[in-house]
Amino acid sequence: MAGKTLYDKIWESHQVRRNDDGTALLYIDRHLVHEVTSPQAFEGLEIAQRPLWRKRSILAVPDHNVPTTALEQGITDPVARLQVDTLDQNCDKYGLTEFKRGDKRQGIVHVIGPEQGATLPGMTVVCGDSHTSTHGAFAALAFGIGTSEVEHVMATQCLIQKKSKNMRVTVDGAVGEGITAKDIVLHIIGVIGTAGGTGCTIEFAGEAITNLSMEGRMTVCNMTIEAGARAGLIACDQTTLDYVKGRPFAPAGETWDQAVACWNELHSDADAVFDKEVSIDAGEIRPQVTWGTSPEMVCSVTDTIPDPANEPDSIKAGGMQTALDYMGLRANTPFNQVLLDKIFIGSCTNSRIEDLRAAAEVIKGRKVATSVKQALVVPGSGLIKQQAEDEGLDRIFVEAGFEWREPGCSMCLAMNADRLEPGERCASTSNRNFEGRQGQGGRTHLVSPAMAAAAAIKGHFVDVREL
Amino acid sequence: MEKFEKFTGIVAAIDRPNIDTDAIIPKQYLKSIKRSGFGVNLFDDWRYLDPGEPGQSNTERRLNPEFVLNKEPYKHAQILLARENFACGSSREHAVWALMDFGIKVVIAPSFADIFYNNSFKNGLLPIALGDDLVDQLFAEMESAQDYLLSIDLEQQVVTTAEGVEMTFEVDDFRRSCLLQGLDDIGLTMQYAAEIKAFEQRYYEAMPWLK
Ligand code: SF4
Numbered sequence: 001m002a003g004k005t006l007y008d009k010i011w012e013s014h015q016v017r018r019n020d021d022g023t024a025l026l027y028i029d030r031h032l033v034h035e036v037t038s039p040q041a042f043e044g045l046e047i048a049q050r051p052l053w054r055k056r057s058i059l060a061v062p063d064h065n066v067p068t069t070a071l072e073q074g075i076t077d078p079v080a081r082l083q084v085d086t087l088d089q090n091c092d093k094y095g096l097t098e099f100k101r102g103d104k105r106q107g108i109v110h111v112i113g114p115e116q117g118a119t120l121p122g123m124t125v126v127c128g129d130s131h132t133s134t135h136g137a138f139a140a141l142a143f144g145i146g147t148s149e150v151e152h153v154m155a156t157q158c159l160i161q162k163k164s165k166n167m168r169v170t171v172d173g174a175v176g177e178g179i180t181a182k183d184i185v186l187h188i189i190g191v192i193g194t195a196g197g198t199g200c201t202i203e204f205a206g207e208a209i210t211n212l213s214m215e216g217r218m219t220v221c222n223m224t225i226e227a228g229a230r231a232g233l234i235a236c237d238q239t240t241l242d243y244v245k246g247r248p249f250a251p252a253g254e255t256w257d258q259a260v261a262c263w264n265e266l267h268s269d270a271d272a273v274f275d276k277e278v279s280i281d282a283g284e285i286r287p288q289v290t291w292g293t294s295p296e297m298v299c300s301v302t303d304t305i306p307d308p309a310n311e312p313d314s315i316k317a318g319g320m321q322t323a324l325d326y327m328g329l330r331a332n333t334p335f336n337q338v339l340l341d342k343i344f345i346g347s348c349t350n351s352r353i354e355d356l357r358a359a360a361e362v363i364k365g366r367k368v369a370t371s372v373k374q375a376l377v378v379p380g381s382g383l384i385k386q387q388a389e390d391e392g393l394d395r396i397f398v399e400a401g402f403e404w405r406e407p408g409c410s411m412c413l414a415m416n417a418d419r420l421e422p423g424e425r426c427a428s429t430s431n432r433n434f435e436g437r438q439g440q441g442g443r444t445h446l447v448s449p450a451m452a453a454a455a456a457i458k459g460h461f462v463d464v465r466e467l
Numbered sequence: 468m469e470k471f472e473k474f475t476g477i478v479a480a481i482d483r484p485n486i487d488t489d490a491i492i493p494k495q496y497l498k499s500i501k502r503s504g505f506g507v508n509l510f511d512d513w514r515y516l517d518p519g520e521p522g523q524s525n526t527e528r529r530l531n532p533e534f535v536l537n538k539e540p541y542k543h544a545q546i547l548l549a550r551e552n553f554a555c556g557s558s559r560e561h562a563v564w565a566l567m568d569f570g571i572k573v574v575i576a577p578s579f580a581d582i583f584y585n586n587s588f589k590n591g592l593l594p595i596a597l598g599d600d601l602v603d604q605l606f607a608e609m610e611s612a613q614d615y616l617l618s619i620d621l622e623q624q625v626v627t628t629a630e631g632v633e634m635t636f637e638v639d640d641f642r643r644s645c646l647l648q649g650l651d652d653i654g655l656t657m658q659y660a661a662e663i664k665a666f667e668q669r670y671y672e673a674m675p676w677l678k
Contacts, residue, residue, distance in 0.1 A: 016666040017659060021641040025659060027666060029677055037558065039500035050653070053663075065498060079498040079521050086500050123677070130558040130582055146560035146586035147502075148652070156656045158663060162639070164581075194485060195552040195578060228552065230581050251676035259676045294485050315550075319484060415494050434489045434556060440518045 003269025005166045006233050007201045010141040010266070014124050016158055026161045028153050029123040030140075033060040033096075034109045035087040036415075037128030041151035042090040052094055053157040059118050060091050060098040063108045067416050068378050068405035071102055080416065107381025107407040110134040110348035114218065115381055117247025121236040121263040126153055131348050131431065133224040137217035138244070139236035139266040141201070144225065167200035167229065167276040168268075171208035175282045178465040180358065181216030182350060182429070182448035184208060185223040186288035190298040192278055197229030200276060203268060204234050208282035214243040215354040222349045223431050226295040235267035287464055289335055290433045290446040292323035297433070301451065301463045305338075307331035326435055327443050328423065335461035338445070339371065341424040343402075343456040344438070345449055346378030347412035350429035353384050355449040360393045362453035362464060368401035369459030375402045376418060378410040402456070414439045427455040468591045470649035475618040476545030476572065479535050480609050481510075486549055487556035488583065492565040496521050505561055506568030510536060536569070540614050548605055549576045553594070554583030563590045573619050575626070577602050588642045589652060593621060595636045621647060 004012075016025040038060070045052070052058070065080040067073065075081040084101065091098035099105040105112060110131050113119040119135040125142035126132060128150040135142035149159055169188055189196070202224050209220065217234050224232030234240075241260060244250050251259045286300035297320070299306060308324070308331060311317040324331060329338065345351070345359050356379060368375045377397050379385040385407055388394055394404045411418040412430040420426055420442025429452050430437075433444040447455065454464040496508045498521050507525045508514075514536060516529040530537045536544065547566070553576040554562055563586045566574065574587070575595045587594045597605075608628065609615045618627040621643060626634045645652065656663075671678045 017662050019641065021639060023639070023641050025656065025663070027663070027670065036497050037560070040502045040560075043500070043502075048653070050657075077498075083498050083500055120677070122674075128558055128560075130556065132558075144558035144582055146558055146563070146582060146589065148560060148586065148589035152653050152656065155653050156660075156663065157667075158656055158659075160641075160652060160656065194555060198552070198578060198581060228555070228580065255676040259674070262674065294487075315484070322483075413489075413494050415497065432487075432489070432556065434487045436493060436512050437489050440493070440512060 002273045003271040005268040005272040005274065006139060006203055006235055006266060007141065007166055008272070010122060010124065011163055013122070014141070023160050023162050025158045026124060027158055028126050029057060030113070030118060030125040031058045031153050032109050032113050032125065032127035032132070033058055033150070034064060034127070034129065035062045035083045036064045037147050038090065038150055039083065039086045040147045041128070041154060044151040045154055050155045052154050055094060055096055057157065058096045059113065059116070060087060060096055061106055061109050061112055062087050062101055064409045064413065065415050066101055066408040068408050068410045068418060071406060077416070104382040104386060107379070107384065108348045108351065108409055110222065111351060111380030111384070114138065114214070115247070115383060117244055117250030120244060120250065121240055121266050126159065130225045131222050133230065133232045134218050134222040134348055136221040136224065136232040137214060137234050138240055139233060139263070141231055141233070143230040164230070165200045165275040166203070167197055168203045168205055168274045168278070170206040170277070170279040171204070171282050172206045172279055173208060173282040174211060175208050175285055178450065179285050179287065180448040180450060181212050181219035183285055183288045184282070185220045186290065186295065186298045186446060187285045188280060189223065189227045189295050190288070191280060192227055194226060194294050194296040195228040197224065197227040200229050201231040201233060202227065202229045204232060206282070209234060210237065213354060214239060215352040218352070219349055223295070226431055236263045287448065287451050289451065289461055291327065291329060292320065293326055293433055293435050294323070295431070295433060295446060297323055298446070301335050301461055304335070305329050305331055305333045328425070337460065339425065339460050340427050340455055341373050342420060342426040343368070343372060343375040343452055344411040344426055344428040344430065345452050346376065346380070346410050347430035348380065349431045350449050351378060351380030351384065353387050355429065356384070356388050356393050359449040359453040360396045362450050362467065363400045363402070363457065364396050366400055366457045368456045371459040372456055375456045376405060376411060377402050378405045379407050381407050411438050413437060427452045427461065468649045468651060471591060471593060471621050471646040473618070473620045473622065474545065474572065475616055477540050477543055478546040478548050478609060478615045478617050479541040479544035480548040480606060481535060482550065482606060484550035485552045485555055488554055488559050488562040489556055491554060491562040492559065495519070497559055497561055502564055503568060505565035506570070509565040509569045510534070543570065545570055546573045546575065546617055546619065547571050548602070548609065549574065550602070551577040553579045555580040558582045560586045560590070563587050563592050567592050575602065575605065588646060591646060591649070593619070593646060595626060597626070597634060597636060601634050
């Protein structure tokens with residue numbers, strides 16, 4: 001019999017029962033909750049008069065709607081305030097752990113889970129948010145769910161799930177100088193497409209992946225959903241253990257050793273068979289920039305904007321032209337002629353300390369180009385903000401002309417005041433370049449933090465390696 | 468949840484791949500703490516010529532006359548036809564709520580994003596994945612027809628065109644029976660409460676650090 005994949009192992013250890021139709025009842029260890037997808041779930045429980053099954057599995061935080069301007073100003077948008085207040089009330093009522101606005105630990109849900117050690121290897125982690133895939137970096141089976149499922153987990157601690165296929169993406173060899181986790185994952189999406197992982201759980205493997213820090217691994221797993229897969233996984237190794245050790249929710253003492261013994265099994269067996277395998281040569285990866293309205297519309301900064309005329313498939317060519325029109329771009333333009341209005345460094349993809357350090361390193365001693373209307377840095381959590389300030393990164397940003405903000409999702413999805421105006425072009429470290437994602441009519445180019453920083457200084461895209 | 472009954476309905480087509488959940492229901496409407504009322508903002512950016520905000524009356528906004536759901540008879544569409552990777556993007560169940568609130572009961576596409584696919588069944592919306600060639604055929608037939616209708620029979624798992632051509636589709640048994648009977652998932656799982664408890668006991672004994 002063939003060995004097991006990491007996904008098989010986690011799945012099996014959480015299977016409460018198997019139903020005749022091939023679905024299973026899967027036990028959920030950690031349930032992360034935020035203000036946007038939970039109110040209707042709490043309401044549903046109340047209507048059905050169902051209690052919460054395991055309150056301590058829940059960690060709640062407001063992030064999507066919170067303003068990133070000074071705390072004292074409160075939330076001025078009444079609709080957003082109602083949503084955040086509703087979360088606070090629900091958490092108070094049921095006695096759930098919540099990091100409220102103003103708490104140093106508040107931040108983007110996918111940043112604070114790992115930061116607190118609330119995400120542990122081997123766990124099943126769910127959240128009413130598609131970027132829950134982030135937590136797969138810890139060899140945890142983590143995926144986004146809808147509000148009905150949020151309610152289902154609250155009431156039963158389980159989900160009815162069908163097992164997905166096993167897919168492995170191996171990034172062989174080491175990446176070149178200046179290439180980051182963001183470039184790796186954008187490149188992968190460019191190769192396999194936004195539906196490349198549909199129906200699969202993707203395990204990322206290979207030297208370029210294991211070389212990454214936990215922050216980098218989270219960036220890669222974060223965007224798994226952009227490749228169509230609900231969950232991404234990376235095997236547990238010393239890097240994982242070093243990161244987890246000593247965090248507030250992590251085990252300590254004797255149970256730590258016991259946990260580690262178990263976590264050391266969290267990798268695919270050497271003879272495991274995957275339904276789908278893709279391998280990628282790390283040496284070929286250049287700094288990536290998206291040019292269209294889907295993350296798969298991506299190329300190297302050294303390329304020019306693609307030309308639909310070169311696309312043999314007419315439906316695809318049409319899609320490319322629609323995207324170029326929306327983006328206000330002409331085919332064959334070099335990236336250094338693409339001028340930017342705004343810069344956004346933040347989001348659950350790239351708002352961790354390592355991301356801020358990488359951006360600050362590029363920015364140090366330089367100034368944001370005068371043609372750039374606004375450049376924002378939004379740390380992923382209050383603790384990251386504090387750490388960055390302790391390291392003096394905030395001063396580097398502010399002196400260069402960036403705004404240094406409070407933590408939250410911010411311009412990643414523009415539910416608060418941080419957004420693009422119609423036609424504005426943004427270099428963004430977030431994960432989605434859909435039409436209107438950062439504000440109606442806004443044009444988003446996804447890049448790494450270092451590339452966003454370099455673009456801020458030049459006012460247009462530039463290969464960060466040549467700066 | 469309402470039972471899913473056999474019906475014949477008007478089809479509206481949006482000929483685009485990768486229609487994402489931001490397009491289906493833009494984020495500003497996610498601030499609601501309710502499940503209902505999203506239908507008027509379905510495909511908001513495409514449907515209206517001016518930007519919208521939650522709480523605003525949509526009757527005063529300018530409709531985009533070119534957008535299919537603003538035209539007769541598609542205003543009354545119950546079936547939506549689209550291209551691959553439909554509803555990719557976020558996990559927002561609001562996308563399903565918006566489609567259903569508008570009156571859509573079935574979406575036909577070559578493929579769907581996983582989370583949306585799941586969410587649909589929890590609310591009584593039926594996503595039907597048909598092969599590329601069949602979807603092509605439906606798009607082609609729609610172009611030449613006025614009031615294009617399709618009949619949907621979930622029990623038999625078949626889509627029937629006005630000409631009587633039958634196209635069968637796959638759906639797993641569990642989901643099918645839940646939809647047909649209008650069953651609530653949570654209630655079903657609660658039947659296994661004792662099994663869940665027994666699992667927990669074994670589980671936390673083996674992994675005490677999770678307790
Ligand atoms: S930062 Fe963006 S992608 Fe991440 S949870 Fe917030 S809105 Fe979603």
